[in-house]
Amino acid sequence: MSDYFLNNNLGLVRTLGESAYLNDLRSLDLWTRGWFPVNAPLITDYTDHGIRHSETIIERIDKLTVYLMDQSDKRLCDVEIYILLTACYLHDIGMHYEHLERLECLKDKCQEHLNIDFSNPRSLVNEEQEIVLKILRDRHHLISYELVKNNTLGIKGLNDDFKEFAASVCLGHRWLTPNEHKDKLLDDYEYDDRHIRLEFLSRILSIGDSLDITFQRADPRVEEIRNIQDQSFIHWFKHHYTRGLDISNHGIHLQFELPCTEEEVKNDDYKKNYKLIPKIALLELKKEQYLHQKYLKDHLYNVFISVVDGIPDVIYNQNIAGYEFVKKPQRYLRTMDNDLLKLVKREYDDVRNKVCSIVGSDNLDFLL
Numbered sequence: 001m002s003d004y005f006l007n008n009n010l011g012l013v014r015t016l017g018e019s020a021y022l023n024d025l026r027s028l029d030l031w032t033r034g035w036f037p038v039n040a041p042l043i044t045d046y047t048d049h050g051i052r053h054s055e056t057i058i059e060r061i062d063k064l065t066v067y068l069m070d071q072s073d074k075r076l077c078d079v080e081i082y083i084l085l086t087a088c089y090l091h092d093i094g095m096h097y098e099h100l101e102r103l104e105c106l107k108d109k110c111q112e113h114l115n116i117d118f119s120n121p122r123s124l125v126n127e128e129q130e131i132v133l134k135i136l137r138d139r140h141h142l143i144s145y146e147l148v149k150n151n152t153l154g155i156k157g158l159n160d161d162f163k164e165f166a167a168s169v170c171l172g173h174r175w176l177t178p179n180e181h182k183d184k185l186l187d188d189y190e191y192d193d194r195h196i197r198l199e200f201l202s203r204i205l206s207i208g209d210s211l212d213i214t215f216q217r218a219d220p221r222v223e224e225i226r227n228i229q230d231q232s233f234i235h236w237f238k239h240h241y242t243r244g245l246d247i248s249n250h251g252i253h254l255q256f257e258l259p260c261t262e263e264e265v266k267n268d269d270y271k272k273n274y275k276l277i278p279k280i281a282l283l284e285l286k287k288e289q290y291l292h293q294k295y296l297k298d299h300l301y302n303v304f305i306s307v308v309d310g311i312p313d314v315i316y317n318q319n320i321a322g323y324e325f326v327k328k329p330q331r332y333l334r335t336m337d338n339d340l341l342k343l344v345k346r347e348y349d350d351v352r353n354k355v356c357s358i359v360g361s362d363n364l365d366f367l368l
Helices: 004-009 011-016 020-038 050-062 080-089 104-112 125-149 163-169 198-210 229-239 270-276 276-296 338-359 361-367
Strands: 190-191 193-198 243-246 251-256 306-309
Touching: 004 020, 004 104, 004 229, 011 080, 020 050, 020 080, 050 080, 050 163, 050 198, 050 243, 080 125, 080 163, 080 193, 080 198, 104 125, 163 306, 190 198, 193 198, 198 276, 229 243, 229 276, 229 338, 251 276, 276 338
Parallel strands: 251 306
Antiparallel strands: 190 193, 243 251
16 A cells, blocks of 8 residues: 555545555556656656656645535545546656657657657767757657556556546646647546536646655655756756745745855856746746646646745645755755856746746736
């Protein structure tokens, strides 16, 4: 039996009671704890997309849905909870699957790049590797959908009655526009006397996924054993300097800490570019807020995102997560040099332009 469900006081899990759905989730939890460690992500310089990432999303969602679960007419039913938590575990499994040549959702790319061996992606280098990694970044949600729908991997605890529903929620964890996926797979369904809201579940997962943003996801020790590219390092910095997160009925609050030496503090250009890191994080989070606010405002805690100067008195799920939120970490990621700072500026401009294309220029004041 999984220690995770025994040791963590999750409201959504308590709602399930000692049901068959909880037993399936325990089997799924055990299966993922065995599968992820021996199937490393193909994009090796990414931040964590394994079991700890899944746990954090579950804990974030559990906190986000407190208000929802108190509403008798809108609360999640047992089947919805099972589907949602299953998708929490499996939504990024497409990042770890090696046999890309077998996937229906990548057939067009395999045909487009006949010179690339998609059957052995870990052996690729240079330009071929970059092509495949970009495909993975762009389509990992489609790969996860296919793997879960067909249960290609023999996933334990994946209920045959609901695997296509769980696959649809995995697909929907990546939203680029407010109406993406509207034409496929995310309709509501009736099961026995239960109403299953797949689009709603996918949007909850998307927000929970985006809220795994704090420093635990970017362990500085990993930097010492991985060749992390500068472009990925921006995302590591974004996580590393998000020191606290609190979810309550007052909204979602973040606390950033950007370490600077006394010399760096006097350098205006350095300070200006360094401070773009939390702005990148906020742009991405508030994009999620914009994409989903219409659907979630009446169901979840107020999805209002702000920055606080210090760590809130009550830190979200501190005991469950098992981590201590501190103002001064024991170690930092490497200091940014001028080239990396320039890359941060380009990344900020790129993210800002992408978000602007989604929300419209008139809404940028809403975002920052």
